[in-house]
Amino acid sequence: MAKVALVEAVSMAMAHALREDEAVVVMGEDVGINGGVFRATAGLQQEFGDQRVIDTPLAEVMIAGMAVGMAAQGMKPVIEAQFMGFVYAMVDHIISHAGRMRHRTRGRLSCPMVLRMPFGGGIHAPEHHSESTEAMFAHMPGIRVVIPSSPSRAYGLLLAAIRDPDPVVFLEPKRIYRWGKEEVPDDGEELPLDVCFVLRDGSDVTLVTWGAMVKETLEAADKLASEGISAEVIDVATISPLDMDTIIESVEKTGRCVIVSEAPRNCGVAAEIAANLADAGLYNLHAPVKRVTGYDTVMPLYRMEMKYMPSVKRILGAVNEILEVS
Amino acid sequence: MAKVALVEAVSMAMAHALREDEAVVVMGEDVGINGGVFRATAGLQQEFGDQRVIDTPLAEVMIAGMAVGMAAQGMKPVIEAQFMGFVYAMVDHIISHAGRMRHRTRGRLSCPMVLRMPFGGGIHAPEHHSESTEAMFAHMPGIRVVIPSSPSRAYGLLLAAIRDPDPVVFLEPKRIYRWGKEEVPDDGEELPLDVCFVLRDGSDVTLVTWGAMVKETLEAADKLASEGISAEVIDVATISPLDMDTIIESVEKTGRCVIVSEAPRNCGVAAEIAANLADAGLYNLHAPVKRVTGYDTVMPLYRMEMKYMPSVKRILGAVNEILEVS
Amino acid sequence: MSATVASYSVSYHQFLDREGRLIGDQAPALAKDYQQLISLYELMVETRTFDRKAVALQRTGQLGTYASCLGHEAAHIGIGSAMRAEDCFAPMYREYGAQFYRGVKMSEVLLYWGGDERGNNFSGPTHDFAWCVPIATQYLHAAGAALAFKLRGEKRVAVTVVGDGGSSKGDVMEAMNAASAYDLPLVMVIVNNQWAISVPRSKQNKAKTLAQKGIAAGLPSIQVDGNDIIATRWAMEKAIENARKGEGATVIEMITYRLSDHTTADDASRYRDPADVEEAWKSEPISRLRAYLEAEGVWNESEQARLDKQAAEKVEAAVKEYLGTPTPTIESMFDYMYAQIPHDLQAQKEAALKDAE
């Protein structure tokens, strides 16, 4: 079996869903013949036709609002925001309608849609092409937020997201779109939308992360291992609902936790995790919970973007700081 | 001096700003002759004319986008979202432009605007009229987020917000728009945009809150006092930047902290505060940090809304839970 | 070189003048279909009876904020009555007349404004959208519904309504644009009642009509007297038929007047001249239709008395049903957020139940 990259696994999952359920349609700017600006929808219009894989006018409010309407009428739209920087115009329909349709109507109508988009920095892209504002969606009731960090997780989680009867925001870490290829059987097996993945067992410190920062975090864990420090690495994957049980269980063992996220720090998902540790996890903590995050600044243009992104060095710095504490 | 309510103090601050600086204009739906749906702009158009207090077409994207343009060209627009539930359409311009104008142009252009709006539940309003999504704005780089909880703080903070050379989101707790009247001299004295207010000194537990929940939190503190428990009450007031020093100092003294917020729990501002306690404040904590918040559900329609909002009972429950811990 | 490359116009249609006389000789068959006209008239009167009662309930603390439909009866019932059950309605928040025609119960309207989500789980067509408070967003939901129908090859039409104020929102223009791009089976109504809370129509823009927004997307765009049910119904029928035949979308501006305050939370005397409102009463839809029916000899005092009584009874029954509806449960705050409640929310639900004990 050929190995595929994360972006190809995304494609595979959409193709699988389009094949198995005729209610599924893929919509967005340039998703058709162009196959998406990252090729995530490459070949789909050719295979499924332009009534299933639909180019839209350049209008994000329209894409989101129509998806809500379609979903309420029994379709399963999988819409794309071309970059996360352009999703903000969609937020109104997502928060005011997608997340409320079922609740508002006591289940009479629902909103089974997926809003997928590439997110995160580090690819030398122009302004507004490097956003990581997953916390904004995690704060919205009624919306699931999912972030894969490997090809197989991308496939299984996206399939689950599309099949899910409620709205899911699916964030694709574009910096690792083509990193860490894996064999991914197109077997239609989905992954659960509410559990973390423990990527590496360890006993001295728990490193919690998601998306593209999994790469630096695993590198940091390797580095620590070479120094005799055993780090457990957890890929949160489902940002909302958040599987705190797995994280707290790990911290029970290690007593220490560093959360790594490229998003701005203030009110990010890392804060939610740390807040839970300060409550249910408090008695297991041997040292302060550290967050290694992006700064509360605009992501700089690309000459400086790697200075913004959490580095292996910064992760190691945080780990060392709390290891010194006994 | 006559006592004024919070909403009148908001009005006074706008009038003062309109008087002292001709760059200031007030804009929004129904802010003119109608004086705003909560009367926050009552009398302003009469005093300053329709070139300073400007009714807009019903178009939130327009209001936000034009405010950005006006601010960049030297005006100081104070715009209103009629309710926080209608601010989501504005988010794109706030995050993509208001918060970035100065940074993007290395200071050549800036965006001295204020976006004010009534927020929070508890007034038996219709759907979408009870939002508390301050965390969404706190997560945005380049934006200050301010929430007054008394008439005098409303006056001083709003004046400071309007004079501030950068964008400020100013959230008005409408449930207490007419509660707790105070004498507020119209002296043009502003309050700092980066410090918490300690509303009540205490030694056993720190209660941290903001907005309308200040009311229940103070009530809870009274109740605790009658049981011999001394609670310190902090009104955060400036959600971003967050004055953690004051909070940590308090917890140094009390060893215990309960954070009260009516917003949904997941990734709320309460999480940010707890996360900081789990880091810099960890060694002072004698007990888990509790969050008493709204649920991760849609704010229900009004028959059930008080079941959603944190109650004095829930606050006391959380305090008692951590007081049992020694 | 200069050449005209595109030309458009907006036409205005009215059949009944404000005294209830037929104008011109182009009136559609409905003008002589007395049975149908009377049934529309009855619903208009019932709707107004309901509306007055709802306002009274609010004034006496038995209902939350309520958006009155006073004066909009011809517009709303023209819309609702031209639709088939399988068509899909995406209303704003005051089109009760349209919804009653489609089977929504009066008690359900009261439940909604009475702060109970169950009002949205109404007895109208199950595919109809709920009341929509974020202005103009419903336009795109209707466009999405229309695209769904088109993709599935169903001969169904989506119908949506926005106000004069709401027509300034980008959502409306994006929906019209989508209707054009995808040839959607969609009818987009702008109910121009001259006011958006305190902001008069003239402040939304200086264009002669709101209908001409449709021209931006190259859609047929017309204006009708929104207080003339013969005109509103005729325009809707034509537009819905076109849409059903696959001939695309239409924009219809219905000119009417908001005779009430914006909602019960509003006090219109702050911003508008009572003389204007008095003048507007002269064009209101119910008395003109009654005058016409009476002149045609198909309606009279005693019919009216019967109808008034019937309407009052219907409304009373609805109020009783509404007031008798038990409070929602704590569980209901959590159980409809997702098809399957996630573990974190389940924990919150359990805590809430414990707190409520």
Next chain:
Amino acid sequence: MSATVASYSVSYHQFLDREGRLIGDQAPALAKDYQQLISLYELMVETRTFDRKAVALQRTGQLGTYASCLGHEAAHIGIGSAMRAEDCFAPMYREYGAQFYRGVKMSEVLLYWGGDERGNNFSGPTHDFAWCVPIATQYLHAAGAALAFKLRGEKRVAVTVVGDGGSSKGDVMEAMNAASAYDLPLVMVIVNNQWAISVPRSKQNKAKTLAQKGIAAGLPSIQVDGNDIIATRWAMEKAIENARKGEGATVIEMITYRLSDHTTADDASRYRDPADVEEAWKSEPISRLRAYLEAEGVWNESEQARLDKQAAEKVEAAVKEYLGTPTPTIESMFDYMYAQIPHDLQAQKEAALKDAE
């Protein structure tokens, strides 16, 4: 009764045909103002020289993603040259020609696409807006600028540009609506280059023109040949003059063609026929203006050779300046977020400086 209540049309204007011959006898004075025409021509050629170099820099790893302006020179320079310095320009991202006219330096364009915010702190008018990536948002910034000018009683005009794709966004319609509501001194240009990345103009909507979006708000709305600088400049001058006189806003659609890939990150061969591009080259703006100038006897081979050399040197100097600009500092990530850095961000800045040691 049916009556026409509003009628509108869109006119199309062109003075130079694609062979460079004057059509009709209505050409504006500019057609015979050779000195000015030559200076516009020179800027068009310099802009194209710059553009080709920028693409080459990207291809060789010396520049980030870059949005080419190939084929847009008459549109952009028509826009920029009709404005006064005190007017305010709110561009999208590829109107370098307009910006060069206004004093922005080539090296600054390169700095921006080279990943350096200092490119936005450019030498053009300090009140001009920066490049705007979130499509169409600039329309509202321009509307806000126009309102600021109007409120302050300044005789200044705001000018903004959006693409055919971007014209589908609600921001554009809300800006047009605002222009109508407030009678703004605003000129709104739609540069229709037939493509929005891979999506052709025909998929944005089925209306005959994009100019007619202005009709929605009752604004004068025209179409011009965007490859004819005499037409683009004429239309802009007229619209700007009207705006300055207080006569409100205009919508101008300029019809051109994107001869390049969308950006250097795009591969247009995936979605468009090379034959169409070849055909479009026949209408491109520079060769037609050159043919006209040569036919009028005011331009020749040797002038061209001089210009080519001058352009190449200018571009080379800009590249040198760009490549020589030192990396921004860590401090610069923090210092422009606010006028006064807040305490929390100050702490982050100090940590970042320490990490960078």
